[in-house]
Amino acid sequence: MAIKAEYLLAFCRAAKLGSISKAAKTIGVSQPAISRQLQCLQNETGEKLYTRNAQGIELTAYGTELLAYACKVSQTLTEAKNFISGQSGTASSLKLGLSKHLVPSLTMPLLNNLKAYNSKRKKLKLDLIENYSRNLLEQILTDRLDAAYLLTTLDNIPTDLIKLDISEESICLFALPDDPILRSENISLSVLDGETLIIPSKISTISGITLKALEAESSLPGRILEVSGPGAVKDAVRGGLGIGISLESFLKQEVDAGWLRCAPLKNPKMKLTKVLVCSNAESISNEMQTALVNIAT
Incomplete structure (x- = not known):
């Protein structure tokens, strides 16, 4: 045979x-x-x-x-x-998606590691596509992306995709440093009663999980202000428009600089998993999968 x-x-x-x-x-x-x-x-x-x-x-x-x-x-x-x-000098390419909330923490490590990878393995072109996790997943399923870093819950990734769990990401409320509402640690969403909550687009995984948690805890913000993305949420909070919701890792630079205050939430469901999802076994080698996981760890 x-x-x-x-x-x-x-x-x-x-x-x-x-x-x-x-x-x-x-x-x-x-x-x-x-x-x-x-x-x-x-x-x-x-x-x-x-x-x-x-x-x-x-x-x-x-x-x-x-x-x-x-x-x-x-x-x-x-x-x-x-x-x-x-x-032979011909560049291969990798179309890689980044969830909007992961862009600040992953972009530079990816570019730095791409440079090191190309010094050993010749030419790889990396096309980075920024979007919300739900949209990136759809692009993988329709073969428009080779892989993507997503923020997700564990039960919404199709079983025929390659999924590599990287880490757990905590969702937090954040505000200006002098805001009295976020003085304590591990607060509940009830602090938002009567307040203005600023969220990214409702297609965002963080917005979806937050709105469900508000309903479950019977918390009633005075107003929910939906803006275009996680960067716009930060801008709105720094402009004094209300309290924002985001990932702790997304806010690290501003919190370390003292520009914003971040308060973790005690609700154990207010967490997401950072995962690397690949479209199929041929789109990306085992070696590259391992490298991409290490970059994001």
Whole structure:
């Protein structure tokens, strides 16, 4: 039995994406070419690997068992191609998403490590895309991003994506240094009763979890002011417009400088997990996954 690596690459992509046409698009060949490769693989194994349905393809029991081995071969082939292209001077690229609240803490480490990586591994182009976690996740699912650093709860990442947990991030209230409301540590959201709360766009994971917690604790801010993003929340608080909500890590520079005061919340649900999510096993090597996790730790 002589099975070509290209057959296993086609099978891995089609199985992961659930679609032969999507696999053809990501590999850069025609759909009939992928279909022929899959048929050749079935002929070589003597087993039916998948069935077609209205949504795409569904693996058989044998196909499910073969998938892990096929993806290992596929990843090795992809890494070899990337290495060869790097040696020849051709730059590979990585489209990496950053949740808006993680931009200050991760941008410079990423750029510094990119410089060190390129000094050893030749050329890698890093395209950084800033957005809210929900939007970044959608871009990964539609193959517009290779990977992304997200802020999320543990139950809202699809199981077919690669998810690497990095750390837990605490949500806090913050205000001007002389604001009397945030004098104590580990406060409850009830301090917001009658106050103006400033939140980023409601598509933000932090806004979503905060609004749910306010309802659960029966806390009633006098007004909720929604602004464009986490930077705008800081600007509004520094302008004296109210109390803001954010990550402790996002506020570190301003808190250390004495420009803002941050108060952790005692509600244990007011935490998020910082994760690295990758679209599939071929989009990013194990070595690069490890490097990206280390950068964010």
